[in-house]
Amino acid sequence: xKIVVCIKQVPDTAEVKLDPKTNTLxxxxxxxxxxxxxxxxxxxxxxxxxxxxxxxxxxxMGPPQADVALREALAMGADEAYLLxxxxxGGSDTYATATIIAAALKKIxxxxxxxxxxxxxxxxxxxxxxxxxxxxxxxxxYAESVKVDGDSVIVKRQFEDxxxxxxxxxxxxxxxxxxxxxxxxxxxxxxVDAYAKQVKIIDFESLRNSLNPDWIGIKGSPTNVxxxxxxxxxxxxxxxxxxxxxxxxxxxxxxxxxxHLI
Amino acid sequence: xxxxxxxxxxxxxxxxxxxAETEIKPxxxxxxxxxxxxxxxxxxxxxxxxxxxxxxKEYGGCGSDTLAYTxxxxxxxxxxxxTGITISVxxxxxxxCLNNFGTEEQKQKFLRPLVDGSKIGCFGLTEPGxxxxxxxxxxxxxxxxxxxxxxxxKIFTTNSGFADTIILFALTDRTVPAAKGLTAFIVDRNMxxxxxxxxxxxxxIRAASNCIVSYDNVRVPKSRILGQLNKGFKIAMGALDCxxxxxxxxxVGIAQGALNExxxxxxxxxxxxxxxxxxxxxxxxxxxxxxxIDAARLMTWRATIAEDNHERxxxxxxxxxxxxxxxxxxxxxxxxxxxxxxxxxxxxxxxxMMRDAKIxxxxxGTSEVMKIVIAGSMxxx
Numbered sequence: 001x002k003i004v005v006c007i008k009q010v011p012d013t014a015e016v017k018l019d020p021k022t023n024t025l026x027x028x029x030x031x032x033x034x035x036x037x038x039x040x041x042x043x044x045x046x047x048x049x050x051x052x053x054x055x056x057x058x059x060x061m062g063p064p065q066a067d068v069a070l071r072e073a074l075a076m077g078a079d080e081a082y083l084l085x086x087x088x089x090g091g092s093d094t095y096a097t098a099t100i101i102a103a104a105l106k107k108i109x110x111x112x113x114x115x116x117x118x119x120x121x122x123x124x125x126x127x128x129x130x131x132x133x134x135x136x137x138x139x140x141x142y143a144e145s146v147k148v149d150g151d152s153v154i155v156k157r158q159f160e161d162x163x164x165x166x167x168x169x170x171x172x173x174x175x176x177x178x179x180x181x182x183x184x185x186x187x188x189x190x191x192v193d194a195y196a197k198q199v200k201i202i203d204f205e206s207l208r209n210s211l212n213p214d215w216i217g218i219k220g221s222p223t224n225v226x227x228x229x230x231x232x233x234x235x236x237x238x239x240x241x242x243x244x245x246x247x248x249x250x251x252x253x254x255x256x257x258x259x260h261l262i
Numbered sequence: 263x264x265x266x267x268x269x270x271x272x273x274x275x276x277x278x279x280x281x282a283e284t285e286i287k288p289x290x291x292x293x294x295x296x297x298x299x300x301x302x303x304x305x306x307x308x309x310x311x312x313x314x315x316x317x318x319k320e321y322g323g324c325g326s327d328t329l330a331y332t333x334x335x336x337x338x339x340x341x342x343x344x345t346g347i348t349i350s351v352x353x354x355x356x357x358x359c360l361n362n363f364g365t366e367e368q369k370q371k372f373l374r375p376l377v378d379g380s381k382i383g384c385f386g387l388t389e390p391g392x393x394x395x396x397x398x399x400x401x402x403x404x405x406x407x408x409x410x411x412x413x414x415x416k417i418f419t420t421n422s423g424f425a426d427t428i429i430l431f432a433l434t435d436r437t438v439p440a441a442k443g444l445t446a447f448i449v450d451r452n453m454x455x456x457x458x459x460x461x462x463x464x465x466x467i468r469a470a471s472n473c474i475v476s477y478d479n480v481r482v483p484k485s486r487i488l489g490q491l492n493k494g495f496k497i498a499m500g501a502l503d504c505x506x507x508x509x510x511x512x513x514v515g516i517a518q519g520a521l522n523e524x525x526x527x528x529x530x531x532x533x534x535x536x537x538x539x540x541x542x543x544x545x546x547x548x549x550x551x552x553x554x555i556d557a558a559r560l561m562t563w564r565a566t567i568a569e570d571n572h573e574r575x576x577x578x579x580x581x582x583x584x585x586x587x588x589x590x591x592x593x594x595x596x597x598x599x600x601x602x603x604x605x606x607x608x609x610x611x612x613x614x615m616m617r618d619a620k621i622x623x624x625x626x627g628t629s630e631v632m633k634i635v636i637a638g639s640m641x642x643x
Contacts, residue, residue, distance in 0.1 A: 071273060186277045188311035188334070189324030195270045 001054035001148070001170075003045040004110040005078070006101060006131070007038040009062050009069035010121045018230055025121065034069050037116025041176035043183040044146050045114055046077045052148050055079045057108060061089065061101055067199055074194035075186035081197070082108060086204040091218035094122075098130030099220065103210045104202050105135060112153065113173040117142055128175035138168050141175040265560070267333075274330045278337035281310065282345075290342040293469035294614050297461060299348060300469075301424065307345075308379025312338075313352055317361055321369055322378035328504075332511040332566045336559070339515025340522070343618035344469035346515060347625075350508035351420040352376065355626075356383025358504045359429045359446060363489035363497050372448050376427060384425035386416040386449075386475060387498050394631050396495065397440045401477065403432035403447065410434070410487075412447065412455075412480045418625070422458050423471030426451055429501075430477070431494050444494035448486040455480035466617035505626040506579040507569060510562040513586035513622040517555045517593040520615040521548065524597040527604070544600065551593045558586035577639035584632035587622035594619040 011030040019026050034042070045056045058073040060066050061084035070081035084104050092100065105113060113135070118125035125141070132139035144163065145156040155174055157164045186194075204211070214220055240251055256262045267275065289300050307313055315331040317323025324330070331353060339346035360373040360383075375381040392398035401414025412432050422428070428449040435443030449456065459474040489497050525548060528539035538544050561582040568575035594616035598605035605612050623629045 068269070068273065071269070075273065075277075185281055185310050186273070187324075188274060188277065188315055188326060188330065189319065190311070191270055191273050191277065192325050194273075 001048070001052060001111045002057065002109060003048060003054060003112045003114065004057045004059055004105060004108060005038070005042045005045045005073070006113065006115040006128070007042060007058055007060050007069060007073060008035045008116070008119045009033070009060060009066040010035045010119050013120045016121075020230075024228065032065070032069065034072060035116050035119045035121075036178045037118060037176050037180075039116075039183040040178050040180040041114040041116055041174075042073055042076060042078065043181040044143075044176060045112075046184070047181065048112075048146070048148050054111075057082065057110075059084065059101065059104060059108070061085070061092075061097060061104075070199050071191070071194045072186055074197055074199075075190035076184055077187070077190065081199045082202050083199050084202045088204040088213060088217050091221065092216055093221035093223035094124050094126035094130060095222055096216045096220040098127050098134055099215050100207070100211065101127070102131050102134035103207045105131065106210060107202070107207065111170050112148075113137070113171070114146075115173065115175050117175045117177050125175070128173060132173035135171075135173065138172045139175070140166055140168055140172065143174045143176050144179050146174060146176075146180065265563075267329075270326075271329055271333060274326070275333045275337065277310070278312075278334045279340075281306075281312075282338050282341040286338065286341045286345055290344075290469070291608075291611065291614070293342070293344060295608075297463070297468045299344065299424070299471055303345070304348070304382070304424070307349065311379075312349060313379035313382075314357070314377035315353065317357060317373070317377045321361070322374045328507065328566045328569045329563070332507060332562060335508050335511035336515040336518070336562075339512040340519030342469070343512055343516050343615070344467045346508075346512040347420055347467050347470045347621075350505060350512060351385055352383045352425075354505040354508040355385035355501045356421075356425075356427060356429050359385075359488060359497055359501050360448070362500060363446070364448075368448065368486075368488065372427060381426035382421055382424055383427045383429065384419050384421040385501065386419050386422075386428050386430040388416060388418050390415060390417045390474075392440075394628055396444070396498070399431070399433055399440045399444065401430075401432045402436065403434050403445060403482070405434075406481075409481045409483050410445075410447065412449070412477045412482055415474060415476045417474050418462065418472055419458075419475045420470055420472050420625075422451070422473045422475050423461060425471075428456070428475070429488065431498055432477075434494075435492050438492075441495040443492055444498065445491050446488035446494040446497045447482050448488055449477075449480065449482055453480050453482070464621075466614070466619070466621050468617075502626055503576045503579050504569065506583040506632075507562065507565050507575070509622055509626050510558070510565065510579065510582035510586040513583070513590035513619070514555060514559045514562055516590040516615050516619050516622065517551070517558065517586070520590075520594040520597040520612050520619075521551055521555065523610065523612050523615075524548070524600050524605075527601050527610075531601075538600070547596060547600070551589075551596060554589045555593065558582070558589045561585055577636050580627070580632040580635035580639075583622075583627070584629050584636065587619075587629060590619040590622050591616075 009032050012033045015030050017026050049056050056078045057080050058078045059082045115128035140155040142158040143155045144158045147154045152169045154167050311324045314323035315326050316328050319325040357376050376383045403410040403412045430447045430449045433443050434445040455478040457476045462472050531538050565575050565578035565582045597612040598616050
């Protein structure tokens with residue numbers, strides 16, 4: 001079985017700050033990491049390979065610096081890595097990104113595609129599902145457990161108040177939650193091997209036959225960012241003082257009932 | 263000349279740092295308090311390749327180099343010097359002897375399980391009556407048919423509480439000085455007659471295992487002689503040269519770890535109406551110490567790279583250890599002083615770091631022995 005994991009290199013948001021003037025992320029000097037959900041997806045792919053055999057391929061779209069994210073994935077145990085990088089890809093929104101990744105996946109081949117649920121720098125959760133649509137394969141999002149069973153996959157999908165257990169035929173696409181699997185560390189020797197391997201570059205030229213230039217990059221992106229801003233603090237709440245515990249409970253219940261929340 | 267780490271080493275450094283922060287930090291205080299090394303942590307070190315960094319893949323190692331090992335020692339020792347010495351004795355002392363002097367058969371049989379981490383190694387040289395002066399060694403190996411029978415006692419054997427393989431030095435010729443009559447043997451800890459005593463109670467690196475090991479008529483086949491008969495002294499000294507690079511890196515780690523803690527504290531602690539980091543005296547002290555740490559690190563890297571390039575590195579390693587161990591003691595003492603009463607409390611890690619730092623001036627050759635090595639290389643006489 002050929003498992004392809006899509007990963008994104010993101011700034012470590014634990015260390016990111018917003019530029020107060022432009023309201024954009026200050027990325028200078030901020031370390032880059034593999035997006036958490038994606039790393040859980042990679043760990044799951046490695047575990048499936050250990051149990052069932054097959055190969056794990058990692059794919060990352062980004063600037064040349066994203067190479068290190070792919071090396072990290074190789075050092076964790078992935079078999080091969082592709083970097084989707086080209087000037088023409090720059091400025092792509094989620095739709096255009098999914099178009100490019102889907103074209104690359106068709107070229108690389110796959111039985112199972114795993115992406116993260118969403119990236120911590122954009123939080124859209126759109127790219128995974130869009131890739132599945134463009135590939136015309138079934139998708140299961142928000143996976144909290146994945147088990148391969150013959151020619152299908154059994155996925156537990158997280159919902160707000162319940163979970164769904166779904167059986168889906170391969171080939172398919174799954175989007176992974178961080179909770180799906182605790183990722184392993186890189187191996188010291190694995191890092192040496194990772195740099196001895198080749199990260200294969202897929203650029204615009206190598207996808208030219210399957211990619212309409214009008215559908216990618218800024219030109220091919222239907223999303224326009226009109227404005228970005230820092231969320232304002234909410235209005236001050238009501239403070240109720242000097243109540244006993246029972247009175248406090250009663251007061252809170254009254255408020256909740258008055259607002260039809262319970 | 264380029265002082266920047268290449269991509270492989272940068273990523274390795276990131277791994278060592280993340281692992282130390284995530285896996286070792288939560289255990290360090292407790293391991294120190296209980297004076298017991300966490301064997302699950304040892305298993306994790308094995309799993310991720312921390313126990314065979316500079317050794318070839320054909321023997322089960324990582325296929326990396328001494329620089330990667332040095333980076334590991336620094337990052338790990340920033341958090342916990344006991345983990346540092348555990349890795350160092352296994353790697354620099356036990357494995358290096360087998361790697362440099364073992365026959366192909368010995369390497370496959372004894373080095374492989376050490377380097378892949380499934381077994382732990384230790385190094386038996388120091389005796390109750392023979393520390394810096396190896397001439398005082400009294401452990402003897404007497405030939406008997408196809409075996410040697412070893413009797414004696416070794417002290418301060420790091421890792422001995424859980425090690426499987428001991429590189430043991432014993433006199434095979436008592437008619438000559440130890441330097442000419444010492445032989446290295448590969449001994450299993452579970453051989454009849456090998457007895458490991460209780461952990462020796464120490465001031466620092468208390469989580470590391472360190473015991474007296476006694477040998478009572480231990481029968482060791484001749485096939486377990488490492489290198490040549492009566493040539494063990496050279497093997498021991500070569501291993502200690504490698505070990506000193508590890509201790510220098512450990513010292514840099516302890517120093518940087520303590521300074522990082524002190525800086526973090528100085529940015530939070532307020533006295534006389536402002537954060538103590540705002541005082542120029544604090545800044546000047548920090549600047550001075552960071553300069554010393556950087557100098558120690560560069561000296562350590564110089565010795566490391568000389569070893570990787572198969573150049574003569576013995577005096578370079580001695581200089582690095584002499585300087586870095588002194589810096590580790592200066593910095594940890596300052597960190598405690600700057601943090602005042604809190605620094606002295608066991609709630610904060612700097613008092614542990616100060617206790618841990620002292621041994622770097624003593625083991626694998628005292629600072630005085632380092633000066634003998636350095637002066638000896640300068641052809642002063």
